[in-house]
Amino acid sequence: MTDLFRALKIEKVDDKQTINLVDISENDLMEGNVVVDVTHSSLNYKDGLAMTGSSPIVRTFPMIPGIDFSGVVRSSEDSNFSIGDRVVLNGFGLSESHFGGYSERARVSSNHLIKLPENISNKQAMAIGTAGYTAMLCVLGLEDSNIKPTDGDILVTGSSGGVGSVAISILSSLGYSVIASTGRLSETDYLKSLGAQSIIDRNELSEPSRPLGKERWVGAIDSVGSQTLVNVLAQTKYGGAVSACGLAQGMDLPATVLPFILRGVSLIGIDSVMAPISKRERAWGRLSKDLDMKKLSEMVVETSLDEIPKFANAIIEGQVRGRVVVNIS
Ligand SMILES: NC(=O)c1ccc[n+]([C@@H]2O[C@H](COP(=O)([O-])OP(=O)(O)OC[C@H]3O[C@@H](n4cnc5c(N)ncnc54)[C@H](OP(=O)(O)O)[C@@H]3O)[C@@H](O)[C@H]2O)c1
The missing domain is CATH 3.40.50.720 (NAD(P)-binding Rossmann-like Domain)
Known part of the structure; x- marks a missing residue:
């Protein structure tokens, strides 16, 4: 039996964009050499633009939105990443030309992944x-x-x-x-x-x-x-x-x-999307030292895959305070 999991899918028909929660399998995912069980994603301004279609963020349809995710490696063809590694991915075309983080599973290039610092949990990674x-x-x-x-x-x-x-x-x-x-x-x-x-x-x-x-x-x-x-x-x-x-x-x-x-x-x-891995590792390393995790927890609200489209307009209209974490798993 095919192993199905849930994902949000944006489709465009006759210039009209729709967004639905669907069941897909790994066969539906895009190319990559690492499969990640996504535990968390987040809502950013750009996610609002992508979900509402108010700016041409999505380059190819259908698309799974979500410009970032954290998760746990499920399978890997790269010896630098092992099953169980906790990882984070920001940008690198997620939600633009490659399926993004609003999905219970993601297949991506190992060149785009970073291992999370020990003291940052998967939820904290997406609160950030x-x-x-x-x-x-x-x-x-x-x-x-x-x-x-x-x-x-x-x-x-x-x-x-x-x-x-x-x-x-x-x-x-x-x-x-x-x-x-x-x-x-x-x-x-x-x-x-x-x-x-x-x-x-x-x-x-x-x-x-x-x-x-x-x-x-x-x-x-x-x-x-x-x-x-x-x-x-x-x-x-x-x-x-x-x-x-x-x-x-x-x-x-x-x-x-x-x-x-x-x-x-x-x-x-400042560009976060195509920033080289060395710069990302420096930034995540500093976040693990210099960000007060108690203050971080005070700026966060948590939501789910089914609820996230409701936040799309709010963030574009400047009505979201702090950070929104999407609990995927
Ligand atoms: N360069 C990159 O790689 C990169 C990465 C991440 C984000 N960004 C960009 O950074 C910006 C912020 O992203 P975010 O995720 O933090 O979004 P956000 O949570 O929506 O924050 C944007 C804030 O800007 C203020 N604002 C909204 N509309 C405004 C207006 N018309 N005039 C003046 N201020 C306004 C609001 O703050 P107040 O209510 O406090 O005024 C709003 O909360 C976005 O433009 C996003 O695209 C760029």
Whole structure:
């Protein structure tokens, strides 16, 4: 008898996208040399875009969404991975051109897998998820630009969201003083509990302003883009740096070069999807040391494979706080 398991499947007929929970077998999975029993996945902004079809994330149909997963190796043709190894995968085309994590089983390339650090459970790995791993890449970008806690404040935009929440938590554990920018001032207590020292209204940053403003922060982690990123750069101190990873406000960047040529500000591009394995291992290693797991647990809600499509619109509309873990098993 065929061994069936459950997966979410996005299909497109006549330009109309549908999403259903279906039973499939390993024969239906895509190519790869490692099969993983997926235990957890997560909800990221990009998952919202893929499930609603509001942006062309999915390149080939049908598709199993879910840009990340953690799980346990079920079978492996690569001697570097053994049955029972706990692994994580972020990006590398999951939910775009390769079946993703909203499935009880996944077949992937061993070149895309990382073994989880001992002290990160499978659930914690997806509480962190792609948003949290990207937040760590942003922090590493600032550190590599030699921005130290004693140099001044760090601004985090989109702070109630996944990248923002994890970024605040890591930065505060490392001793940085964090300013959180949010459109949800009602989340002030939450943001302070993660370690933000002060909160500003995101409206302060979202409208066109002067090309150079008062120098307010020495570094920033921006998941918002557009006019917000322009204003973040314009108010970064001399010699500061900004890690840019997102586009929640928009993908445009109507900026001037003045912050770069008059203040020596650096703009650091952050990509999590195709980041090389060495960078991923560095980020996951640092997450295992520098992320307060108690704070992480406070920013998480848990849901299931059947319920996850209900969150798709909410995350695009900026209504999800912190992180959503999908318990698959
Ligand atoms: N480069 C990469 O590899 C990479 C990896 C992961 C994520 N990302 C990107 O990073 C961004 C954040 O991802 P996420 O998973 O953390 O999403 P998320 O949980 O939805 O967080 C985004 C946050 O941005 C703020 N926001 C939403 N709409 C906004 C608007 N119109 N103007 C200003 N702020 C707005 C909201 O925070 P407040 O309510 O607190 O203002 C929202 O919670 C997304 O654009 C995502 O695509 C990129």
